[in-house]
Amino acid sequence: MADTTLNWESFESKCAACKACGLCEGRTNIVIYRGARSAPLMIIGEAPGESEDLQGKPFVGRSGMLLQNLLASYGFTDNDYHICNICKCRPPANRRPTPEEIKACKVLLADQFRLVKPKVILLCGSTAYEGFFGTKPVMKDVRGVFIERKGYQIMTTYHPAYALRNPANKVPIYDDMGKVRDKLTELGLMPPL
Numbered sequence: 001m002a003d004t005t006l007n008w009e010s011f012e013s014k015c016a017a018c019k020a021c022g023l024c025e026g027r028t029n030i031v032i033y034r035g036a037r038s039a040p041l042m043i044i045g046e047a048p049g050e051s052e053d054l055q056g057k058p059f060v061g062r063s064g065m066l067l068q069n070l071l072a073s074y075g076f077t078d079n080d081y082h083i084c085n086i087c088k089c090r091p092p093a094n095r096r097p098t099p100e101e102i103k104a105c106k107v108l109l110a111d112q113f114r115l116v117k118p119k120v121i122l123l124c125g126s127t128a129y130e131g132f133f134g135t136k137p138v139m140k141d142v143r144g145v146f147i148e149r150k151g152y153q154i155m156t157t158y159h160p161a162y163a164l165r166n167p168a169n170k171v172p173i174y175d176d177m178g179k180v181r182d183k184l185t186e187l188g189l190m191p192p193l
């Protein structure tokens with residue numbers, strides 16, 4: 001049954017106290033979001049890395065800078081997006097979160113969706129896709145295409161870390177962000193560029 005007392009304060013307290021999986025043992029800070037509390041676009045990555053864990057914010061390392069540049073190039077402001085991860089605590093040695101850890105953290109992510117009320121979702125990387133849809137993707141097949149599910153327009157793209165390994169990989173991520181920007185305009189949620 002839906003929690004009718006849900007608000008940002010209660011949600012953040014619940015996150016801060018969460019010990020639903022073993023990742024709680026290694027965290028310096030819980031990493032919940034950055035950007036707007038309510039936004040038309042929700043961007044979901046994998047899990048916090050070292051910088052994110054230290055600062056308590058997602059996508060603040062080198063991948064985050066790349067993402068931020070992409071958002072700026074399409075005219076996004078902080079009010080237009082909400083950035084978070086499938087898991088809110090840093091996995092040891094930056095390993096991928098396990099299916100059990102993702103499942104445990106999805107309970108919190110479901111609350112987060114209810115608070116943010118996005119219309120468009122951008123999944124960054126295969127772990128975000130797997131966490132959201134429950135199946136492993138073939139990234140080259142699923143990226144860059146919108147799927148409509150439960151009233152959300154969902155796009156998958158590569159994780160920005162992928163572009164850090166090879167600058168040529170920025171091109172598909174840039175193209176996908178452009179499609180997301182166009183979709184938000186088409187839905188009347190952002191002005192044309």
Ligand code: SF4
Binds near residue numbers: 021024030104106
């Ligand atoms: S990763 Fe998610 S489920 Fe696991 S302890 Fe952290 S907040 Fe809780």
